[in-house]
């Protein structure tokens with residue numbers, strides 16, 4: 001799908017490929033639809049599954065040419081890297097344990113990368129990717145989705161401008177209920193199977209899958225850096241080898257503190273990510289299931305609910321709004337904004353233009369590596385009896 005963007009420019013010159021996201025997968029299809037929202041890149045190649053039949057069926061449904069469908073991601077990286085009309089970037093939407101090898105081979109073949117979170121299953125691997133992308137002068141984006149919401153960017157900017165004063169405490173949580181029962185015992189539930197398997201998920205399930213979003217969202221909105229943490233990771237559903245519930249206290253550099261809770265056994269919660277930041281002059285609060293609104297409270301005046309599209313937002317969160325107030329924007333748009341920003345940066349890079357801070361407003365391997373380190377430190381703290389661990 002190619003359509004006019006807000007700026008009036010049409011860009012169909014950026015081509016992308018995808019690894020993972022074949023028929024039956026979850027997030028790959030969301031990525032494709034999100035990219036399609038602004039029509040700034042075309043899906044051109046794919047290795048959508050380990051199973052060639054799935055890749056071929058998925059590729060045909062997506063109207064790709066047969067010669068751009070690959071049996072392995074290794075072949076795709078090499079062949080696309082050689083072509084004059086090869087893909088500009090690859091989108092990696094496979095289980096966690098595969099991200100490192102896939103991202104590495106695409107970078108080695110000169111192809112820019114978008115990879116879903118958590119970036120890798122070890123900090124060392126994440127840092128290797130960060131270095132490799134820099135050495136090859138390639139752009140790399142990690143899809144921490146929730147940083148793509150206008151209200152989140154507004155909250156970040158308000159905190160930067162001191163609207164709620166000095167931050168005193170952060171309370172953030174991500175409760176879900178979907179793993180309340182041992183649904184991973186059904187092999188057809190692929191998303192549950194791999195997330196609860198340490199060989200595919202890494203050393204953590206709950207913190208890796210959703211606690212990592214909490215860590216990134218807080219870091220993006222507040223700019224705070226974690227100095228130490230104390231985590232208790234629970235394995236609540238019988239037989240589970242990885243965590244499905246986690247309570248984490250954090251100390252930030254500079255003395256502020258916070259608490260994070262992530263859970264997959266929280267009956268009644270779908271995807272209830274929220275962040276509350278308390279400052280010396282007021283507080284900010286945002287909830288992913290009601291993402292068009294930002295609550296702001298001041299000590300000396302009544303609370304306000306800022307409405308995306310209606311109330312005055314700063315320029316960056318304003319420019320990424322797609323619909324008027326009251327026509328809700330959500331998950332697709334947040335993903336779409338991350339992609340559109342990344343693709344815009346790629347297009348400018350290709351044209352040899354300078355990149356501004358706004359051009360680079362997408363999560364990078366640096367944040368990806370922080371996320372992986374956070375996961376490792378939470379597991380270490382919990383295994384040692386929920387002790388304080390320096391980051």
Ligand SMILES: NC(=O)c1ccc[n+]([C@@H]2O[C@H](COP(=O)([O-])OP(=O)(O)OC[C@H]3O[C@@H](n4cnc5c(N)ncnc54)[C@H](O)[C@@H]3O)[C@@H](O)[C@H]2O)c1
Pocket residue numbers: 019020021022023024025026027028047048049050051072073093094095096098116117118143144145190191194209
């Ligand atoms: N950013 C977000 O909000 C968000 C949301 C959900 C999932 N994720 C992340 O996305 C990734 C995928 O999660 P999912 O739920 O979509 O998983 P999934 O199991 O639904 O899909 C994984 C896909 O990868 C394919 N695959 C696996 N190994 C492959 C290989 N070697 N070559 C080609 N294809 C391969 C599978 O066949 C499948 O199509 C995970 O890292 C997860 O953490 C991120």
